[in-house]
Amino acid sequence: MVAAVTIKNTLALGLVLLMAAGPVMADRLKDLTRVQGVRSNQLVGYGLVVGLDGSGDSAAFTNQTFRNMMNRFGITIPEGVNPSIDNVAAVSVHASLPPFAKAGQELDITVSSIGNADSLRGGTLLMTPLKGADDQVYAMAQGSLVVGGFGAEGQDGSRITVNVPSVGRIPNGATIEREVTSPFTQGDTITFNLLRADFTTAKRVVETINGYLGDGMAYAHDATSISVKAPRDPSQRVSFLSILENLEVDPAEEAAKVVINSRTGTIVVGENVRVSPAAVTHGNLTVTIQENPEVVQPNPFAAGETEVVANTQIAITEEPARMFQFGPATTLSEIVQAVNQVGAAPGDVMAVLEALKQAGALRAELIVI
Template structure:
């Protein structure tokens, strides 16, 4: 079990607490072919169809019904994130993933592939040699070994931006900061800090997650304006009391404001062992009976001495940690104790199991 404790909050820059509305990346996706593989391509029907369409564009016609037996070609999807304010001619990284049964993309090259946005428009063109981190090997007897994922690769700077995404950054008289974690206290502190710097009524909170501030219309002035605002130090509000339990890994995260009321906790283990054996039944010399094997079962029950602990009152993280260590239980038992404390009303926090 790992018990993780959240630390007291400190002042953060506004750029670390919020993002500017409209300044965002956009997802791009495309479909293409990777060629030049060392016999590790796929045999999917859509790969054959795509290869035929590609050859037709170059004036080469493959007779219908013939099998080109593509072993060095793989059909792939290509995806990338287009950064905000990306301009034509700039380069972005791309990820290439096999969608057929290709064993590996190592050594392959991606042919020119258009990348489209959600509106169906082409925003970038991708092409280049893949960098694959994994590898696989297979023996003649069918044995094989695979390290990492050889069917996925990346191409650094593998796509060239062809179209800029329209941005509303320069529109209107205001800018909106969207907090990464919605909190009324944090929103109020952001408003107070901005109004102290820029003047009364310059900024106002729309809700717990958004703060709107008046901004100049001129693009260069707006950039300078934001460069000042995003470096303002603001102390975020403390989060609500929470205890997060990961039942798969045994990790328990205790928040800063968690409190425990006095409660008595008993902890013990009961183990049951069942062993199966057999005995031989030997009749008397003149009884006329037959020798038989008789099954024998033994049941052993052991219970460790249960100890009762006083859990709480605890109003600081150190006190809670000391109480947990005093119990000395396994991760699963600690989770059960916390759930029981919550049910009894002794745990003053939201208990979240993931």
């Protein structure tokens, strides 16, 4: 039996080197920013799913919820009697309330088991209030679940599960009952928040808007927020914003970054990464462990027993490593060429990049995810 341990690359093979070609393309303002105050709100509720085919849960809070529901319908379950209801499951319900949503509109909802229910397939969610962070009810949910997962179990206890059968969705399963007040029509300005904070991009957004509307119409608060003077009339403000969000802006180039995914062996090198003059060599060490068990047989008619004696041989080999040199102000294309010439594996490239960063030769932020 031979066991080989290679101390060089235990990561998944794969190396991605991204290189931007040509100038940065202009983006619409609506793709770079979000309007301050125009946001969604999270809703959550607790309810019961009924009609399950014996795949419900047996949690104590499920029985308590079931009793409370029966009491609301005028049915009293005697104290000390715990009904066995394996077709009922306690669930949490959550949804996202989009901006400007009006009463009477419908939302998609997600229903998740919070007990030990095996599956929600075939179940129906009973009327469940959905509350916001202020503990106010903003929607009512009810309907039949659509469950993508399923499972099967044999009499011997073996089972198989595909996807997650304890989570389902109900398209248009909630009706909005209360509107959220939006600050969109308040004040004399509209504020845009950049998705990625950058002083250069904020400056270019201000210049683009002022170039279209006139000087002094837009000004930046910081690297994220840009305010624009806007009309007070709601209809005019909608048209005004429609014009602004389609203006094209050249975003600033990203900061120099090298991103390493240690789980998959993926490496992404940004365009602005530079390397100071440095010479690099990286060797591979291989340890081989060989087991050759031997059987010891005593002489005929001699006292003793047949035994197996271990015989282990360990060998260490180090492959010759080639040295390669990075010149001053090396560009991304030159880094790619150097890596390809050496033929380094992803694990080796990670080690080289980390060493260059420690040596101060890698002029970029090294991010390991």
